[in-house]
Amino acid sequence: MPDVTYLRPRDVAHAVRLCEGTPDARPLGGGTDLMVMLHAGTVRPRALVDLWSLAELKGIRRVDGGVEIGAAEPYTGIIGSALVAEYCPALVAASRTIGAAQIQNRGTLGGNLANASPAGDTLPVLLAADAIVVTDRRAIPIVDFFTAYRQTALALGELIVAVRLPASARGVRFRKVGTRAAQAISKVVVAVNREPARIAFGSVAEVPLRARSAEASLARGDVQGAVAAVAADTRPIDDVRSTAEYRRTVAQNVLRDLLRD
Amino acid sequence: MQFTLNGATVSVDVVGTRRLLDVLREDLRVTGAKEGCGEGECGACSVLIDGAVVNSCLVAVGQIGGCSVVTVEGLALQDGKPSPLQQAFIERGAAQCGICTPGMLLAAHALLNANPRPTEDEVRVGLAGNLCRCTGYTKIIDAVLACRM
């Protein structure tokens, strides 16, 4: 990659200016996705703007009734955080399922969000938790964040600064189904919350999604109806990792299990 | 740019987007980190950056300015003798073909630093990012458990 320029901003404001002002610039966090794509030649940016060591993007703190996690805080920080364990234990559980130690030391919530993979392991948890994506210029409710396959609501040059979790995040429950116990890309991710009623899935559609009709059933206390509605709410496909049928069945089985009291 | 490699300061004049793995192996001729997949799946390229185990194939070298990098070449004791962990790997049959061994040692080293008395399950979690095809992991796990404080 000698033709790709490396840029190291001083702070977030500088990073935003670099991203806006440099043609084909991509922000770089821990590199766990971008460096793979760069090496394989599937993305060909002209410059990388390195956000990894910006202090403003690190750390985990309490904010008005919830918790805020820096966009470049690695999963290892989340896993070890007493605050996250208190406010959203499901996010700790999800972070533990990402790769293994090497990936957890470099991967970040900001990267998982910006990459917007339908298989992103933390994304259903963030959806079920009604997370807020805080950028350099605004706060985006997570439900509005994923717009299409690997597309987000972020404007050109807009950078994710932090993720905020409200108090309701505490009730989220989560399960990832992959092919193996570590280092696996998910086949199905399920995250649920009872109050408010939230049901979110990964790897069952082109985006991480909330299952709206299932949620409506759950809000009425109709667990059977919620499970049945999953078939209509999701759009799974056959691919190298699994089959549409398996994903639909497992999404329902796991949902039923997570909603068992 | 400058960083510390196995305790010594090194300067390299390279494009910052190159992979740390390539700079180590090709520019600095420190070949302990191996390329097994190039996408962060196998852990053969594991190194420590400021004590944390990472895949050096996923790190842009520009990101490590001023950092301390340790490869397997930096694990031996001051007098050049194998460390107790390295010795345990030899004695307990944890190294077979040896290609995963450098990365495995670094992951184990980081694990023991963070958790000096890990359980077997904690060792398995700590080594889950390093694929081995020779051993079935049993002897590697035994070697790490033998080095508990």
Next chain:
Amino acid sequence: MIETKAAVGRPVPRREGGDKVTGRARYTDDLVVPGAWYGKTIRSTIPRGSVRSITFDPAFDWPKVVVVTAQDIPGDNVVQLIRDDQPALSAGEIRHREEPILLIAAADRDTVAAAQRAIRIEYDALEPVFDIEQATETYSTIEISKGEVDEVFEGLEGVEVIERTFKVGLQEQLYIEPQGAIAIPEPGGGIKVIGSLQCPYYVHRALKRALALTDEQAVVIQAETGGGFGGKEEYPSIVAIHAALLARKAGRPVRLIYDRHEDLAATTKRHPGVIRHRTAVRRDGTLVAQDIEIVLDGGAYCTLTPVVLSRAAIHAAGPYACPNVRIRARAVATNTPPNGAFRGFGAPQSLFAAELMVEHVAERLGVPSLELRKKWMLRLGDTTATGQQLTESVSSDLVVAAALKAAPPIRPSAHPTVRRGRGLSLVYHGSGFTGSGEKKLGGKVAVEAAADGTFTILTASTEIGQGTKTIFTQIAADALGVPLDRVTVGPQDTSLVPDSGPTVASRTAMIVGGLIHEAAEELRDRLAKRRKPRLPLRVDKSYVQPDTIHWDDQTYQGDAYPVYAWACTIVDVEVDMLTGEVHVTDLVSAVDCGKAIHPVMAEGQIEGGMLQAVGWATIEEIKMKDGGYQNDRLATYLIPTALDAPRIKTILVENPYSGGPFGAKGIGELPMDGPAPAIIAAIHDATGVWLDEVPATPEKVLAACNSR
């Protein structure tokens, strides 16, 4: 003579262990070769057809690049192996995806990548064949016959007939070091190749043939090798030829190192296949007849397929005594990348079916499968399907008893949605080459005494992690009666060591180790005879087959292997009924290795092989699309991690074989045979459903459970 402590049987330090734990060990890609260019293989993107045109973009600066085509091959355009069907580079015809068409090299990788993008290949496509039932070409057929099978199935009263069909999938060896070679032109027209490989003399023969070199002009050196498992038995010949062709044309060294994607997409896999069993038993469980049909998919070129088929056929009846057996086996051609050597070499496929057949018969008769095994299993004096009478080191009873004794107590499941189950298998695996293979091969070694009191073992057998260098020095040191540190193994360099035969077929410890033992003993005796022996003194040995071994290649009758190693494996699984995920929690295996030259390394071989088999049985799935593998990255081809691996407990049973060094038998492949059928039996125990195929992916397990 100096009094020394015996080295054999002790876990002495691995010879190259210090280098491997400190980073000093040099694998192929670690070697610095000044002035070397980077090579790349340009491959077909269609499964079948012909090359219509190759266009080199005129805008690209081609003088910076060396391009090799089939026309540049000075010798025969053939990868020397069994048949001469596989070209080193396509001469126009395409039989599989990823078939090599062109080679390029340049001073740096970016130029190579740019050159690759500047080449356009167009094809005339033909309809490919992927279904083994539709294959038109057959690589080889084998029929093994004992007794009167047809009469049993047609006439006998009072027998139950059970029929089942089993399927086994592709598997990648997945050595962690990808394939690679560095070729260096030598003065006088020779070429030296340093590479990651199991069989230096296979590569040597292939290089001589394709590059028209003499014995001396072709030099092959094994670098430290990061795993093989059969994957570096025959494939490195192709890598070496390609690197050598580039180096020859470039007039400078060329490095040809595969990345993981290329390695997964292009190199050989374990043969997939279909195995049909028809078994006749009496109501009392007496085994009357076995009728077995095996079809293996060889892929687009022959490679070692006939030999794989041979081992599959010979092991197909399982370790059981049956008076009437017919085994009909064939290997066919399809338009997938060629399949090749992989630990077990056909036996895991056929033993999978044989072991599950015991389960099905037991279920039909309503008896425990262990009871049937004990009734049927081969014991001393029994004859196998090929008519071989087993006269020593038969360990069926020993390994079954040892495994049962070591198995953990059966635990209940801790979760309402998770079910636990247990399965058992009994397998045996022939040590060394099949039939007359070792006789034809005539493997050679030498042991040399130097003036300084040290000894060197000269052998082409390679260290690929299994411990060759360590066990050879143990064997030689004890035979010589000298301390271990006086003995070393010379480099695996064809210009320096004799052809010991390939490092395959569970033959290294037993056959080559045996030769080293003989050579070392003779050297000791010759040194002892003279007060001042003239040094250096070297003793050479070639393999001579004992005249007690008889084999007929035509009828497939006789002593298929000098001896067999045995294993009884017990696995416990957890099946998640919500997801179909299978987790092997415990694995116990009792293995008769004759004599463990190095107990820790023997256990390590067994544990690694067992986990490879667990992967084959559970998660290692390859999906095909248009003749290519969809799982062509490590993110999609998944092998077990430390978190997936069961706790593996190995019990070494030592039932010595008189023909092996210190009684040792080969166990390199045996551990690949037992776990898969035991896992399928355990899944049945847990869920009540039979999956007669591997891998038993969560998708298949869940679908089977739901369709009940």
